[in-house]
Amino acid sequence: DSGVTQTPKHLITATGQRVTLRCSPRSGDLSVYWYQQSLDQGLQFLIHYYNGEERAKGNILERFSAQQFPDLHSELNLSSLELGDSALYFCASSVEGIGPGSDTQYFGPGTRLTVL
Amino acid sequence: DAKTTQPTSMDCAEGRAANLPCNHSTISGNEYVYWYRQIHSQGPQYIIHGLKNNETNEMASLIITEDRKSSTLILPHATLRDTAVYYCIVRVADSNYQLIWGAGTKLIIKP
Numbered sequence: 001d002s003g004v005t006q007t008p009k010h011l012i013t014a015t016g017q018r019v020t021l022r023c024s025p026r027s028g029d030l031s032v033y034w035y036q037q038s039l040d041q042g043l044q045f046l047i048h049y050y051n052g053e054e055r056a057k058g059n060i061l062e063r064f065s066a067q068q069f070p071d072l073h074s075e076l077n078l079s080s081l082e083l084g085d086s087a088l089y090f091c092a093s094s095v096e097g098i099g100p101g102s103d104t105q106y107f108g109p110g111t112r113l114t115v116l
Numbered sequence: 117d118a119k120t121t122q123p124t125s126m127d128c129a130e131g132r133a134a135n136l137p138c139n140h141s142t143i144s145g146n147e148y149v150y151w152y153r154q155i156h157s158q159g160p161q162y163i164i165h166g167l168k169n170n171e172t173n174e175m176a177s178l179i180i181t182e183d184r185k186s187s188t189l190i191l192p193h194a195t196l197r198d199t200a201v202y203y204c205i206v207r208v209a210d211s212n213y214q215l216i217w218g219a220g221t222k223l224i225i226k227p
Contacts, residue, residue, distance in 0.1 A: 002159065002161075002162075004159075033214075035217075037157075042203075042217045042218060042219050042220065043160070043217040044217075045214050045215065045216065045217070048212075048214060055212070056212040056214055058214065088157055090159055090160070092160075097213070098213070099213065100146045100147075100209060100213065101146075101148075102148055102165060102167070103207070103213070104150070104162055104165060105162070105215060106162060107152075107159035107160045107161070107162075108159050109158065109159045110157070110158070110159050112157070
């Protein structure tokens with residue numbers, strides 16, 4: 001158990017809908033990261049938040065947005081869903097995550113999103 | 117693009133040491149090498165990381181060459197539960213220190 005929690009575990013929805021995925025980081029971690037993993041693909045970095053502020057963006061679509069709240073949990077919002085958005089979505093957290101040095105990311109169990 | 121190259125797949129007999137190689141020839145002096153693994157569709161699991169020196173923990177050992185252009189992850193006594201995709205990642209400055217994931221090595225432990 002990494003200490004990172006994600007809800008829900010599974011989500012089935014229809015095209016055009018909007019969903020929210022939730023992530024609670026490990027106690028004491030200030031950084032939260034979101035990744036997408038499509039079937040048999042590697043992990044694609046989406047976005048990184050540090051202490052409530054956006055730090056870096058990866059290959060995140062404009063239909064997707066995220067935020068990190070004062071209690072440090074994070075939510076990933078996916079809207080106007082398309083079939084191709086079906087994937088595993090992972091959240092990770094780390095103590096800091098900014099600048100050089102050693103900073104290990106710990107991953108949650110993921111949310112499996114199926115868009116029908 | 118990922119800054120590392122790994123073999124696509126490897127086999128190892130149960131009980132033997134599994135040695136997984138990784139090339140990172142363009143690594144910079146302050147960039148760390150991380151290893152993770154992903155069992156089926158579970159969340160990636162952190163294994164070990166290092167900068168210059170060899171490292172060992174309860175899961176594995178990491179051997180980094182003196183020129184830092186390559187490394188080897190060693191699972192000393194592989195079990196069937198070690199079957200997974202193993203990712204070697206360099207945490208690079210020019211990606212704002214994000215982890216850029218490659219395709220990894222599919223390690224299959226055979227009885």
